[in-house]
Amino acid sequence: NAGVTQTPKFQVLKTGQSMTLQCAQDMNHNSMYWYRQDPGMGLRLIYYSASEGTTDKGEVPNGYNVSRLNKREFSLRLESAAPSQTSVYFCASSAGTTTTDTQYFGPGTRLTVL
Amino acid sequence: QKEVEQNSGPLSVPEGAIASLNCTYSDRVSQSFFWYRQYSGKSPELIMSIYSNGDKEDGRFTAQLNKASQYVSLLIRDSQPSDSATYLCAAGEPGGFKTIFGAGTRLFVKA
Numbered sequence: 274n275a276g277v278t279q280t281p282k283f284q285v286l287k288t289g290q291s292m293t294l295q296c297a298q299d300m301n302h303n304s305m306y307w308y309r310q311d312p313g314m315g316l317r318l319i320y321y322s323a324s325e326g327t328t329d330k331g332e333v334p335n336g337y338n339v340s341r342l343n344k345r346e347f348s349l350r351l352e353s354a355a356p357s358q359t360s361v362y363f364c365a366s367s368a369g370t371t372t373t374d375t376q377y378f379g380p381g382t383r384l385t386v387l
Numbered sequence: 388q389k390e391v392e393q394n395s396g397p398l399s400v401p402e403g404a405i406a407s408l409n410c411t412y413s414d415r416v417s418q419s420f421f422w423y424r425q426y427s428g429k430s431p432e433l434i435m436s437i438y439s440n441g442d443k444e445d446g447r448f449t450a451q452l453n454k455a456s457q458y459v460s461l462l463i464r465d466s467q468p469s470d471s472a473t474y475l476c477a478a479g480e481p482g483g484f485k486t487i488f489g490a491g492t493r494l495f496v497k498a
Contacts, residue, residue, distance in 0.1 A: 304484070315391065315475065315488035316431070329484060363430055372479025372486050373419040373438065378430035 275299055277379035279364050285385045286354045294349040294382050296364030304367045305347035306376065307331075307339060309360040316363065322347055323370045354386045389414045391478050393489035401497050406463040408492050410476030413457070419479035420452055422461045425491065426472045434474070435461065466496045 277298045286292060298305065304323055308316040308331075318331030322341040336358060338350045351358060362382045367374035390413045400406045412420075419438050423431035435450040437443045437459070443450045449462040459478075463470055473491040480486065 308488075313395070313490055315477075315490045317488075318485055321484045323484065331485065370484070372481065372484065373436075375421070375433045375436060376486065378432070381430050 277364055277366055277377055279362075279379035279382050281382060282380065283383050285387065286351075287387050288355060290354050291350065291352050292354065293351075294362055294364075294384075295346070296348065296379055297346045298364075298366040298377070298379075299345065300366060300368070300377065301344070302366035302368050302377075303344070304370050304374070305341065306365040306367075307337070307347065307349045308363045308365065309333065309358075310363060310381075311360050319349065319362075354384075356386045358384065359386045360384060389478075389480070389485075389487050391476055391487045391489035393474075393476050393492045395490060396493040397495050398492055399495045399497060400466050402466060402468060404466050404496075406466045406470065406494055406496070408461040408463075408474050408476075408494065410459045410461075410489055411457055412459065412476075412478040412487070414478060414480065414487070415454075415457060416481050417478040418481050420450070420459045421477040421479070421486070422448075422450060422459075423475040423477065423488075424472045425475060431475055463494075466494075468496045468498045470494060471496050 307319040320339040364379040365376040437450040476489040
């Protein structure tokens with residue numbers, strides 16, 4: 274039982290390049306989340322998905338797109354990376370679809386945009 | 388904008404002491420609250436969740452919630468060097484899907 278996995282662990286991009294961050298969970302959870310974490314700031318929600326095919330914008334969705342391919346996988350795409358997107362990205366999942374549920378986090382992707 | 392505020396620290400306590408971490412939240416109707424621990428370079432992991440006013444104890448950890456004051460705290464008894472980490476306070480948006488995280492308090496436990 275791997276929990277929440279993310280790939281890649283590290284990535285360096287040049288401004289304007291695109292990439293997709295992958296996330297998968299094996300806990301049969303319904304909800305999945307993408308957060309970014311910047312120094313001195315809390316985790317900020319980028320996108321949320323309650324089920325396959327459904328997504329909702331979080332606090333900071335600009336510059337990102339997501340895809341909930343199936344119940345297990347939730348990907349985050351940067352179409353044209355900018356230095357302001359340098360951050361640590363965490364994927365998380367929770368069993369239900371309410372905010373009373375514990376969220377389980379993946380190990381994170383450390384992204385640098387030059 | 389809904390916020391969760393924490394003192395960034397660092398909070399330094401000697402081994403064996405009680406560490407007290409505090410948090411305030413702005414959304415009066417929040418009903419679910421969480422404390423996550425995050426070691427440097429790692430992902431957050433849940434320490435405690437609390438939903439009702441009062442205290443909730445789990446081993447060396449006690450979470451306290453006061454909804455009237457919009458205040459959440461975490462007490463760590465018999466602090467150990469392995470407790471040195473950043474502690475994130477979070478409040479769940481009722482009826483929605485957003486959990487608002489504070490920026491975290493860095494705790495150092497000195498051996």
